[in-house]
Amino acid sequence: MRDVVYLFIICGKRQEESKMASVCKDVLCRSAVPEDVEPLYQMISGYAERGIMLPRSREVLTRQLELFIVAEVDGEVVGCGSLCKLGADLVEIRSLGISEGHKGMGIGSKLVEGLIIEARRQRIPKIMALTYEVSFFIKNGFDVVSKEIFPEKVWTDCIHCSKQNNCDEIAVLKVLN
Ligand SMILES: CC(C)(COP(=O)(O)OP(=O)(O)OC[C@H]1O[C@@H](n2cnc3c(N)ncnc32)[C@H](O)[C@@H]1OP(=O)(O)O)[C@@H](O)C(=O)NCCC(=O)NCCS
Numbered sequence: 001m002r003d004v005v006y007l008f009i010i011c012g013k014r015q016e017e018s019k020m021a022s023v024c025k026d027v028l029c030r031s032a033v034p035e036d037v038e039p040l041y042q043m044i045s046g047y048a049e050r051g052i053m054l055p056r057s058r059e060v061l062t063r064q065l066e067l068f069i070v071a072e073v074d075g076e077v078v079g080c081g082s083l084c085k086l087g088a089d090l091v092e093i094r095s096l097g098i099s100e101g102h103k104g105m106g107i108g109s110k111l112v113e114g115l116i117i118e119a120r121r122q123r124i125p126k127i128m129a130l131t132y133e134v135s136f137f138i139k140n141g142f143d144v145v146s147k148e149i150f151p152e153k154v155w156t157d158c159i160h161c162s163k164q165n166n167c168d169e170i171a172v173l174k175v176l177n
Contacts, residue, residue, distance in 0.1 A: 001031050001066050001067060001068070001069065001083065001118055003030075003031050004029065004030055004031045004069050004114055004117075004118065005028070005029070005030045005031075006028075006029050006030075006110075006114070007026055007027070007028055007029075008026075008027050008029070008106075008110055009024050009025065009026055009027070010024065010025055010027050010073075010102075010105040010106055010107065011024040011105075012105055025073050025074065026073070027071050027072070027073050027078075027107055027110065028071070028072040028073075029069055029070070029071050029072075029110055029111060029114050030069065030070060030072065031066070031068070031069055031070075032065050032066075032068035032069060032070050032080070033065070034062070034065065036065070036068070036070050036077055036080075037058055037061045037062050037065065038058070039070075039076075039077035040056070040061050040068065040070070040077065040080050040095075041056065041057075041058050041061055043077070043079075043080060043097055043099060044056050044061075044080070044095050044097065047097050051163075052097075052132065053094075053095055053097065054094075054095075054157060054160065054161060056095065064082065067082040067083055067084060067094075068080055068081070068082045068095070069081055069082075069111060069114050069115065069118075071098070071102075071107045071110065071111055073102065077099075078098060078099045078101075078102040078107065079097065079098040079099065079102065079107045079108065079111055080095060080096070080097060080111070081093060081094075081095060081096040081097075081111040081112065081114070081115050082094045082095045082096075082115075083115045083118055083119060083127075084156070084157070085122075085124070086128075086150070086156060088124075089124060089125050089126055090124065090126045090127075090128060090150070091115075091119050091122070091124045091126070091127050091128075092127075092128050092129060092130075092157075093112065093115055093127065093128070093129040094129075094157070096108065096111060096112070096115075096129070098111075108136060109136075109139070109140055112137075112140045113140075115127070116174070116176065119176060120176055124176075125175060125176050125177075126173060126174070126175055126176070127173070127174050127176060128142075128145075128150060128171060128172060128173045128174075129142070129171075129172050130147070130167070130169040130170070130171055130172075131169055131170060131172060132168075132169060132170070134170050134172065137172040138172070140174075141174050142172035142173060142174045143172065143173055143174070144170055144171070144172055145171050145172065145173045146171065147167070147171040149171075149173075150171060
């Protein structure tokens with residue numbers, strides 16, 4: 001992935017001295033670097049233990065680091081996502097996750113936006129995901145589609161998945177123009 005860097009501000013509410021205060025923070029979205037392997041490993045392993053993501057070893061993350069972008073707040077990695085090429089005209093969003101304390105602040109959408117920009121840069125017209133978070137992807141302009149239209153997918157990541165023959169994730173697709 002070519003160097004990705006963009007900055008945006010999130011605002012959340014926090015109880016402070018018995019009144020609600022608005023808390024705004026800078027979020028940095030950037031391409032992953034070797035120092036991110038451990039936080040990426042921890043975040044993805046946490047979701048993998050709950051069956052929400054496929055696990056990634058530190059070795060795989062190190063090898064595939066250029067596929068990842070991360071979101072950083074106060075120097076801490078709070079979100080990640082990667083883009084995997086499945087064919088000449090199709091990429092998949094993988095390992096998209098936000099840490100528990102930072103959900104619902106728009107960070108996931110910004111990461112998806114960054115991955116879409118990267119797909120466009122590579123001139124790949126279709127971006128898909130297999131997910132349980134259908135509403136989130138619909139809010140980000142994806143449509144629900146049949147999994148059967150993605151034959152390439154079956155031959156890559158799914159062969160390593162324990163749910164291979166009874167996959168209950170939903171396929172979502174966005175066609176870029
Ligand atoms: C799904 C996930 C990445 C969303 O990230 P996020 O930063 O919390 O999402 P955002 O704040 O950008 O939300 C964008 C919109 O989607 C909505 N949304 C987010 N998660 C949602 C959910 N689980 N169900 C319904 N709507 C959701 C938000 O309310 C928001 O709507 P709004 O624009 O009307 O306010 C995050 O919840 C997560 O890490 N989930 C666990 C891992 C996972 O399932 N990843 C997907 C693998 S493909």
